[in-house]
Amino acid sequence: MNPLLLALLLPAAAVQQPQPQQPPSPAAPAATRPRATPAVVRVDPKVAALRDKALADATAYAIVEGLTTEIGPRPDGSPQQARAREWAVAKLKALGFRNVHIEPYVLENVWERGVETAEVVSPYPQPLRLTALGNSAATPPQGLTLPIAYFASFNDLALAPAGSLQGKIAFVSNQMQPTQDGSSYGSSGAARFVGANVAAKKGAAAIVIRSIGTDHGRGPHAGGTNFEPGVTPIPAAALSVADAENLERMVKLGAPVTFHLTLTPRNVGTRQSGNVVAEVPGSDPNAGVVLVGGHLDSWDLGTGAIDDASGVAITTAAAKLVMDAGRPRRTIRVVWFGDEETGGWGGQAYAKRHAGERHATAGESDFGADRVWRFETNLPQGARAIGDRLAAALAPLGIVRGTGAAGDGTDVGPMIRTGVAAIDLNQSGLRYFDWHHTPEDTLDRVDPEQLRQNVAAWTTMLTVVANASEEIGAVVPRP
Amino acid sequence: MNPLLLALLLPAAAVQQPQPQQPPSPAAPAATRPRATPAVVRVDPKVAALRDKALADATAYAIVEGLTTEIGPRPDGSPQQARAREWAVAKLKALGFRNVHIEPYVLENVWERGVETAEVVSPYPQPLRLTALGNSAATPPQGLTLPIAYFASFNDLALAPAGSLQGKIAFVSNQMQPTQDGSSYGSSGAARFVGANVAAKKGAAAIVIRSIGTDHGRGPHAGGTNFEPGVTPIPAAALSVADAENLERMVKLGAPVTFHLTLTPRNVGTRQSGNVVAEVPGSDPNAGVVLVGGHLDSWDLGTGAIDDASGVAITTAAAKLVMDAGRPRRTIRVVWFGDEETGGWGGQAYAKRHAGERHATAGESDFGADRVWRFETNLPQGARAIGDRLAAALAPLGIVRGTGAAGDGTDVGPMIRTGVAAIDLNQSGLRYFDWHHTPEDTLDRVDPEQLRQNVAAWTTMLTVVANASEEIGAVVPRP
Numbered sequence: 008m009n010p011l012l013l014a015l016l017l018p019a020a021a022v023q024q025p026q027p028q029q030p031p032s033p034a035a036p037a038a039t040r041p042r043a044t045p046a047v048v049r050v051d052p053k054v055a056a057l058r059d060k061a062l063a064d065a066t067a068y069a070i071v072e073g074l075t076t077e078i079g080p081r082p083d084g085s086p087q088q089a090r091a092r093e094w095a096v097a098k099l100k101a102l103g104f105r106n107v108h109i110e111p112y113v114l115e116n117v118w119e120r121g122v123e124t125a126e127v128v129s130p131y132p133q134p135l136r137l138t139a140l141g142n143s144a145a146t147p148p149q150g151l152t153l154p155i156a157y158f159a160s161f162n163d164l165a166l167a168p169a170g171s172l173q174g175k176i177a178f179v180s181n182q183m184q185p186t187q188d189g190s191s192y193g194s195s196g197a198a199r200f201v202g203a204n205v206a207a208k209k210g211a212a213a214i215v216i217r218s219i220g221t222d223h224g225r226g227p228h229a230g231g232t233n234f235e236p237g238v239t240p241i242p243a244a245a246l247s248v249a250d251a252e253n254l255e256r257m258v259k260l261g262a263p264v265t266f267h268l269t270l271t272p273r274n275v276g277t278r279q280s281g282n283v284v285a286e287v288p289g290s291d292p293n294a295g296v297v298l299v300g301g302h303l304d305s306w307d308l309g310t311g312a313i314d315d316a317s318g319v320a321i322t323t324a325a326a327k328l329v330m331d332a333g334r335p336r337r338t339i340r341v342v343w344f345g346d347e348e349t350g351g352w353g354g355q356a357y358a359k360r361h362a363g364e365r366h367a368t369a370g371e372s373d374f375g376a377d378r379v380w381r382f383e384t385n386l387p388q389g390a391r392a393i394g395d396r397l398a399a400a401l402a403p404l405g406i407v408r409g410t411g412a413a414g415d416g417t418d419v420g421p422m423i424r425t426g427v428a429a430i431d432l433n434q435s436g437l438r439y440f441d442w443h444h445t446p447e448d449t450l451d452r453v454d455p456e457q458l459r460q461n462v463a464a465w466t467t468m469l470t471v472v473a474n475a476s477e478e479i480g481a482v483v484p485r486p
Numbered sequence: 487m488n489p490l491l492l493a494l495l496l497p498a499a500a501v502q503q504p505q506p507q508q509p510p511s512p513a514a515p516a517a518t519r520p521r522a523t524p525a526v527v528r529v530d531p532k533v534a535a536l537r538d539k540a541l542a543d544a545t546a547y548a549i550v551e552g553l554t555t556e557i558g559p560r561p562d563g564s565p566q567q568a569r570a571r572e573w574a575v576a577k578l579k580a581l582g583f584r585n586v587h588i589e590p591y592v593l594e595n596v597w598e599r600g601v602e603t604a605e606v607v608s609p610y611p612q613p614l615r616l617t618a619l620g621n622s623a624a625t626p627p628q629g630l631t632l633p634i635a636y637f638a639s640f641n642d643l644a645l646a647p648a649g650s651l652q653g654k655i656a657f658v659s660n661q662m663q664p665t666q667d668g669s670s671y672g673s674s675g676a677a678r679f680v681g682a683n684v685a686a687k688k689g690a691a692a693i694v695i696r697s698i699g700t701d702h703g704r705g706p707h708a709g710g711t712n713f714e715p716g717v718t719p720i721p722a723a724a725l726s727v728a729d730a731e732n733l734e735r736m737v738k739l740g741a742p743v744t745f746h747l748t749l750t751p752r753n754v755g756t757r758q759s760g761n762v763v764a765e766v767p768g769s770d771p772n773a774g775v776v777l778v779g780g781h782l783d784s785w786d787l788g789t790g791a792i793d794d795a796s797g798v799a800i801t802t803a804a805a806k807l808v809m810d811a812g813r814p815r816r817t818i819r820v821v822w823f824g825d826e827e828t829g830g831w832g833g834q835a836y837a838k839r840h841a842g843e844r845h846a847t848a849g850e851s852d853f854g855a856d857r858v859w860r861f862e863t864n865l866p867q868g869a870r871a872i873g874d875r876l877a878a879a880l881a882p883l884g885i886v887r888g889t890g891a892a893g894d895g896t897d898v899g900p901m902i903r904t905g906v907a908a909i910d911l912n913q914s915g916l917r918y919f920d921w922h923h924t925p926e927d928t929l930d931r932v933d934p935e936q937l938r939q940n941v942a943a944w945t946t947m948l949t950v951v952a953n954a955s956e957e958i959g960a961v962v963p964r965p
Contacts, residue, residue, distance in 0.1 A: 079612025
């Protein structure tokens with residue numbers, strides 16, 4: 008997942024905002040969602056039975072295993088991603104979905120990783136492990152050899168005087184601690200999202216950051232960075248957390264540290280890409296589509312198991328269980344989005360193509376494979392009983408009702424911003440940033456039991472929402 | 487640590503066995519060591535006080551931090567290892583040790599890592615992570631592209647018919663499970679120690695093995711392999727455990743798997759190397775030296791924190807605590823051995839240089855930084871009361887008395903085989919092989935509290951043994 012990227016960088020007006028498709032009504036007030044005494048609701052035995060059947064699901068793990076074994080890394084704009092789309096079409100058809108197809112779009116400015124090496128030259132010569140950030144510029148082929156300018160945090164970098172980084176490589180080493188709701192990604196992530204842009208404006212020749220991660224390993228965390236229009240991109244890379252800690256210890260010994268950095272990424276231009284779409288047709292074409300999915304692309308260092316083969320697997324397995332239980336009222340549309348990692352291009356292409364088509368709800372799974380611990384909704388007032396039914400049906404899975412409003416997600420975000428009601432099933436983030444965007448994002452990180460709990464949560468949500476008799480109209484999106 | 491390597495490969499006669507320095511007496515019988523009712527022994531209050539003081543030791547961590555930060559990887563025969571020797575001399579002098587010096591020797595056939603890349607070419611193209619094994623031959627610069635011949639275990643490889651691996655890359659994927667005493671390294675390690683030799687004899691063009699490790703990560707486990715005289719070395723590499731598991735899944739899908747392997751290591755000839763020696767002089771020159779230490783070299787992928795900066799740090803910190811408490815009866819000699827990883831050359835050079843010099847006991851720390859859970863001795867009958875005193879003094883550290891005989895260690899092994907009594911302080915191996923010989927062997931893996939428990943155990947052992955009034959003569963080495 009890669010939230011915040013555009014939001015942090017682009018003025019609001021620059022993000023194309025499709026217009027609401029129907030007059031929005033206010034979401035059910037937050038105060039009525041978590042009650043001191045929860046609404047007492049009888050759980051439909053069919054919902055409970057399907058939820059419990061999902062706890063034995065084998066489809067999701069098979070999809071994660073297939074994508075990581077038969078395809079592997081799926082970087083944006085790559086031949087592997089194209090191969091993954093074909094794999095997805097075959098898999099979704101084999102599972103019995105209808106209307107399985109690719110919705111193509113063009114991906115601009117595709118960035119490709121090159122050589123990436125680094126060494127401390129003095130006073131403590133040794134190699135360090137790092138990876139270039141997406142959109143990083145290249146160093147000369149022979150690399151740059153320059154002194155380090157150390158900043159303990161992004162805040163300290165932002166306070167550095169103009170021009171003070173001329174002839175230096177900025178090194179920002181802010182820590183990240185695990186949080187269940189993933190919120191530390193937002194607060195720690197600025198060093199990656201905008202650190203390079205800030206350093207470039209202050210004259211830095213390059214920037215290296217401590218990986219945005221909660222581990223202490225040698226696998227650096229990849230991810231995109233972005234430069235404002237008019238700012239010339241500089242080479243930008245993330246050191247593994249262990250290497251950043253080592254470099255920080257060297258800095259603190261007091262002598263100036265000279266660093267040699269070689270990065271040779273390049274921009275390879277335009278590539279064809281696409282979203283893969285599959286449906287469970289509903290009986291009531293006027294009731295609106297229930298949109299779910301994850302993203303098919305991944306960063307290149309791992310095999311994209313937790314980010315995000317798991318998300319497409321969970322939502323697909325859940326939709327199949329609902330499909331096999333009989334035709335729902337609403338059409339369920341499962342989308343394996345393309346090119347989330349470098350800017351959410353798949354989600355934007357979907358929103359553009361499907362603008363004006365009635366959607367009842369939207370939600371995505373893009374936070375790993377660990378258990379769902381909380382759900383949030385942003386349903387219109389007339390549909391708030393759906394939230395009560397969800398609370399009762401999800402509770403046996405250990406899922407609590409949140410006190411906020413739903414609306415997370417890079418891929419469904421563009422639809423949600425048009426006023427589509429949102430339902431979020433929040434996964435635990437306590438381990439996610441140990442492996443996020445690293446070589447360690449492999450099948451081994453997926454706990455099959457927690458993956459099945461996810462399938463059960465999504466199956467429950469889908470059967471409740473797709474069959475709800477209430478109308479689910481447009482809402483005011485959360486800010 | 488790299489035990490078994492020579493023992494597995496070389497006929498006994500080929501290992502130079504120095505002769506016993508004095509007539510050996512049988513070790514205290516095993517049956518008397520762990521008693522149903524342990525011997526009741528009053529712990530000398532000075533021993534207890536020094537042990538407990540050691541639990542607050544800061545020297546060991548400072549040494550590990552210094553070696554990993556200021557030096558980094560210290561591969562055998564490298565300039566970094568030479569730099570580490572100078573660092574060691576300065577550090578040992580600063581700590582107050584006497585007779586600090588380097589004992590130089592020549593290292594033959596130094597092996598240097600080159601390029602190492604691999605990809606599955608078909609049917610599931612994707613890159614895999616691996617590292618060349620020490621003594622591996624090189625592939626052609628453009629690599630080899632050949633089918634995989636899969637073996638679930640070393641045993642299966644050994645059963646393959648002669649000539650059956652012609653034109654193939656053998657892939658041996660035996661699992662390793664963690665054991666507290668580290669014994670699974672011996673049983674799982676054959677695939678690395680001798681797998682390449684066996685595969686070469688059966689005609690294989692190359693071999694890749696599942697790393698000898700208990701993790702599921704992407705960092706491959708380096709280590710040496712060996713070829714019999716007359717067998718032409720082949721390219722040999724270890725896949726990370728995660729990559730081996732992925733390749734194994736591909737194989738099990740049934741279609742033939744074609745692999746592309748590029749390894750360009752080379753033999754750079756002869757280099758100067760050496761052991762670093764420091765002493766705590768004893769008051770009785772006839773009582774024999776108490777020899778302790780670890781090894782200064784490391785594999786190149788990590789920074790050698792657990793293997794074996796921790797070992798030199800623990801034994802040095804303990805010797806310093808004993809030194810600072812007053813002159814012991816016996817001289818304590820701390821050796822930071824060179825070139826353990828590629829064949830125990832430092833230990834062999836030490837034994838050759840010090841042959842005939844009276845040693846009372848020997849023991850090394852080369853199994854990480856996790857807590858000591860057990861001790862073993864191989865003391866002569868007349869000195870068995872020392873074992874009883876050790877049992878009583880070590881018990882408050884949670885250390886049990888083992889039922890076997892001591893004598894572990896690549897570096898002190900050549901001295902022990904001459905009949906020097908052995909004392910082993912066994913560290914827990916439950917996490918060690920997650921990181922052993924991988925990029926992940928960094929400072930972050932060292933738990934400071936467990937490291938201090940090690941220092942306390944070694945301090946206790948040293949003060950008891952170096953001050954023991956009993957004579958400690960030669961013993962029959964354990965088989």
